[in-house]
Amino acid sequence: MWILGVILHSLYYISPAYCANAFAVFGGGKPIDSGRSWRGKRIFGDGKTWRGLMMGIIAGSLFGLIWFYLSKSGPLDAIYFNVFDFRITDPLFGLYLSVGAMIGDLANSFAKRRLGLKRGAPLWGFDQLNLVFGSLLVAYFLAPTFIIFEEFIALILITLAMHLFGNQIAYYTKRKHVRW
Numbered sequence: 576m577w578i579l580g581v582i583l584h585s586l587y588y589i590s591p592a593y594c595a596n597a598f599a600v601f602g603g604g605k606p607i608d609s610g611r612s613w614r615g616k617r618i619f620g621d622g623k624t625w626r627g628l629m630m631g632i633i634a635g636s637l638f639g640l641i642w643f644y645l646s647k648s649g650p651l652d653a654i655y656f657n658v659f660d661f662r663i664t665d666p667l668f669g670l671y672l673s674v675g676a677m678i679g680d681l682a683n684s685f686a687k688r689r690l691g692l693k694r695g696a697p698l699w700g701f702d703q704l705n706l707v708f709g710s711l712l713v714a715y716f717l718a719p720t721f722i723i724f725e726e727f728i729a730l731i732l733i734t735l736a737m738h739l740f741g742n743q744i745a746y747y748t749k750r751k752h753v754r755w
């Protein structure tokens with residue numbers, strides 16, 4: 576049962592970051608770096624737009640706000656095993672996680688451009704985990720509650736596993752040409 580707590584609470588905690596990440600794809604328009612380069616390479620590239628950034632932050636913040644209200648009652652208004660605190664006392668909880676996720680995403684694109692990778696070129700591991708590291712780093716400093724180390728490890732494994740699983744589906748439905 577303890578492992579169930581690790582999985583459920585960690586996913587619950589990071590859910591606004593996943594939400595932000597999912598909604599950022601509805602971006603488009605003006606890129607954040609305005610087309611500027613640094614040392615001959617784009618700062619972030621055309622894949623990072625202001626609209627995507629705002630979409631992600633708004634969606635993640637609203638998602639966190641829903642949890643904020645729901646956590647005032649029912650099974651979410653509780654601490655399980657004296658460890659897994661589901662109570663969200665800060666309405667800005669979702670904002671912290673989604674801003675962190677977007678910072679992680681920008682940092683990832685910045686690093687990819689420095690490595691000479693074009694927009695959309697995959698950087699395995701980094702593309703998947705930047706949202707975990709970015710969101711948790713910001714939440715660690717700003718949010719009133721945090722996760723335990725085991726949950727951090729679980730989130731890394733779950734995030735990578737979800738992408739592998741998603742890619743298998745994309746591969747078999749012929750929407751993707753490689754399995755990973």
Ligand code: CTP
Nearest residue numbers: 599600602603622623624627628684694695696
């Ligand atoms: N997107 C956006 N603004 C953001 C983040 C994402 O507009 N801040 C949109 C872009 O259309 C982007 C798509 O979501 O192409 C997918 O996001 P992501 O995979 O993070 O970007 P990539 O296109 O793969 O670019 P990069 O190589 O920089 O990761």
Ligand code: MG
Nearest residue numbers: 695696697702
């Ligand atoms: Mg990408």
